[in-house]
Amino acid sequence: MRKRLITGVIVATMAAATMVATTSASNAAAIDYSKCTDLKSCGGMDALVKAAQKEGKLNVTTLPRDWANYGEAMDLFSKAFGIKISDDNPDGSSAYEIQTVKTAPASKIPDAVDVGITYGIDNANLFAPYKVVNWNDITPAYKEASGRWFGDYAGVIALSYDTSIPKAPKSFNDLKDPAFKNMVAIGGDPSGAQEALMSVFAANLANGGTTGNVQTGIDYFKSMKTSGNFVTALANGQNFVAGAYKVSFSWSFNGPGAVTTAAKAGKTVKYVIPSDAVIKGTPYVMAIPFNAPHPAAARLWTEFLFSENKGKGSVDLGSTKGMSGSKIFAAINGGQNVWISGGALPIEYDAMVAKKTNATAPAGYEIPAGAKIVTPTPAEQDAAKAILKAQWPAIATN
Amino acid sequence: MLPLLPFLAFTGFFLIWPVIAVTIRSLHGNKNEWTLANYTPILHHGPYFHAFVVSLKLSLMTAIIGSIFGALFAYVIVKYAHGKFGAVIDSISAVFANSGGVPLAFMFIAAFGVEGVVTKVLKSLGWDIYAGHFTIFSFTGVVLVYSFFQIPLMVLVFKPAIAGLRKEWEEASTNLGASHLTYWRRVAVPILTPSFIGAFFLLFAGGFSAYATARALTVGTVPLVPIIIGTLVDGNVISDQANLGDALAVGMIFVATIVMAGYIWAQRAAAKWRSV
């Protein structure tokens, strides 16, 4: 108790109201969880968990269960802390998340968002500053100094294909073969969907283009369309099962989920990182809206996602009844490791490797030896979008 | 005028008011300043202008196909499907007319896709529809899929007009010595024309703004205005152009107003023709 008071005083930047709250941390209700800026000012893990459990609910938005292993992250969090998660519009986009934060009625505002980096930068004023315990392990280039948003995970563009096709593709160049006629598809409109945009960057790189100019990538798809290899179908689970396409481009972190889901529908899918282009995306970023309706749960969820713990998954975890918050937290897998087991590259990966706390990544998503990893900057992405907006619709003219 | 008040109050609050809100937003820039900048990209011959052209082309084609075949179906149903069967057809049409989005796109992929049911049957008969450049994920494909809801919509809105043709009129004209053809030319067609025009414009407007289906079927390769609006409001990539989407929506309302003016003119002309 006394120690807490002292730490509260030491954190000089803290608002006076928060300090008062900190002095009475034994009484969790007195802390204003919508204002506390790190675990200490939130009263420590035990108090935070207690407050989050009292709120009992967490609003998340646009998290597909297959996406970066979020299904497991949600199941584990829910089971461990007994907090119900409601996921609004799992197929939605970053713009939808921002729109929701701005316009939804109070009770439906998401407690945390996971958006493309440009959305974090442009909307920083919508988010409350919060620094997770592992703040220092987050790459400086991908976080806002006061903690309004911070990078969470990234992926690499992979080729995903149906193993029943006669020839297994290994590179963008392979796909030009007439054997792939009517087989290759993309996951959306590259001027509007991040994954598709990065696929064009990858095709561009594979054919000798630079990140500053995606013309070569557009020409690649154009010639693939002329040869009939590229079908303008939307790459998604249903279309895949119906045989509308056989090969597509996808984030590596969607691989493990997609493989399991496809298997249930009777299809065998394999992911491979193309040998002629390794494009790593800019990381997605996490942020807590100012007006989050469950501020304690929001902060607990964020701490959980940025935890480097190696513990139990949702299947192995037993009952946590009667355990203190910090004990539960220590017993379960941290979000960073949940992401690793889903094939994503979490933002704290390097620090975790140094500390040897990283879980084993699923096999088959290895970057080919000697490949150069390229990440287009946000400015380069904007330039590419401008060209794509004018040229992409003209790819198919029939 | 008084009996219209509930309607005007209702549409005023739930329709016009939100539209005004969108219009006001379209006149604002990213920093909340007043500006016309959101409208400039539409007027230049760039991708947005092109999208308006493609949208108009698509809605015109699907309205023509939908209204002609829908009228044919409506006639056959009124003439030959009576009683219970007719009631069932009404229900089917209502559901079909409201279908769209991912489920509808999937149905056509399952039927006409590379491995679709129809594709396979035709292939076994020696006709590979995918040998050339046809795909269901193209402008032609979108036109085909749109018929799935345009035709039933036409059936629903045009059927009452055909049902309203009285048997006595046909008998009277036959008694007066008119041939079947003359009856159609001089009596039935003039009576049906205003309803047909009305229904046609309804289909046109519906085709103009429908987007979920085309969006689920293509990857930005059939650029339609509503899809672009959706991408602007709901995309992952562009972070600061939601207000441009509002401007495009206002542009659509503008285009539609012109079309509606043509529609009202056509209705009046038809009414005049009928009275001659």
Add this chain to the structure above:
Amino acid sequence: MAERMKKFSLKWPLITLSSFLAFFIFLVPLYGASVYSFKGNGGKGHSWVNYQWLIHQDGFYPSLFTSLKLAVLAGLLNLLLMVPTMVYLNLKGQRYKSLIDFLCILPLIIPVVSLAIGAQVAMPKMLQNSEYELVFFFVIIALPYTYRALDTSLQTVALKTLVEASRSLGASWSRTIIRVIVPAIRSGITGALFLTFALSIGEYTITSLLHWETFPTWTVVAAQQNILGAIAISVFSFVSAIVLLAAIALFAKKRSKRVEVEA
């Protein structure tokens, strides 16, 4: 003789042609999708597993109930609003017709995305906190169909004569509408009601943008990680809506027959 021949030569070609078209455009795609929904686990064999999976999902019945409830309310509100309006327009308010027609076609032209955004900006928060706000927007997006269906059928009846007769017999306006006009334009009313109902029960865009859980938005959440289940959901929604409406239509028909007999 010539007359007879003409009738014979037209009837069957027309029926054959339309059946053929209907088969290709409507039935084949539905069949194509349902084939996938009847595959068993791991995509093997034929079975009902995907449908069994569907009805055992948490939230299946509650979300279905919500959708039915909202659709019924939207259908009723729509008729309550539009039948008197349309009767007035066709009886006395001819000169306002173009204006109302335009207002009614607007919801078709305004992209639903924009309408939903506008609604979030403009609607009072109190309304936005209740799922019943959807009823109002379902009515709005059904207006284009309701207007046309009611208008077409009102034009086929001798409205003026009916109303004058009823009023001169001392019937009130509401009685005239309910007892005289409504039965006369039954086909238009059924059409309007069915369209509103079918539209409301399947509406996704506005519901999703306003963050409500109805059957269509629930299915998107439920169908994740189960591709065949997702297809089963589409087929189920489609077929059950048709069956439901057809049942109502047949029931209504039976009743109306009985009324006619009694009268």
